Amino acid sequence: MTTARDIMTPEATCVRWSETLVDAARKMADLGVGALPICGPDEKLMGMLTDRDIVVKCIAQGKDPARCTAGELAQDEIVTVGADDSAEQVMSVMSEHRIRRVPVIDHHVLVGIIAQADVARAMPDPQVGDLVGTVSADS
Numbered sequence: 001m002t003t004a005r006d007i008m009t010p011e012a013t014c015v016r017w018s019e020t021l022v023d024a025a026r027k028m029a030d031l032g033v034g035a036l037p038i039c040g041p042d043e044k045l046m047g048m049l050t051d052r053d054i055v056v057k058c059i060a061q062g063k064d065p066a067r068c069t070a071g072e073l074a075q076d077e078i079v080t081v082g083a084d085d086s087a088e089q090v091m092s093v094m095s096e097h098r099i100r101r102v103p104v105i106d107h108h109v110l111v112g113i114i115a116q117a118d119v120a121r122a123m124p125d126p127q128v129g130d131l132v133g134t135v136s137a138d139s
Helices: 019-031 051-057 086-095 116-122 126-137
Strands: 037-039 045-050 101-106 107-117
Touching: 019 037, 019 051, 037 107, 045 051, 045 101, 086 101, 086 116, 107 116
Parallel strands: none
Antiparallel strands: 037 045, 101 107
């Protein structure tokens, strides 16, 4: 059985709760990613920050990304998967919540992140097509 641990990108880089969105955007650019987990002062996962969040929830609303912090954009619900969850469970969670990336947790510790591309590389074509179709469907 293929697990989340098998398909995840390990050692996900966090953006700190207190870091500005400018700092977060620079991290995303340096890493070539479109999302970062938000971690609090105690390294606890507090949410996910996407490049879209920065644009829609900060810049488009006239806020200053040099003053707005990642923590200000952290959402209430944090969707995660366990490191030993099956790939099918991961796809189910991503489909149900219509998310393109999901943090992977092992004993309450962030150990990686799974993106649609990770699933695409690991799973048979029909399953990937179903996931991409569900996650990308218009609301």
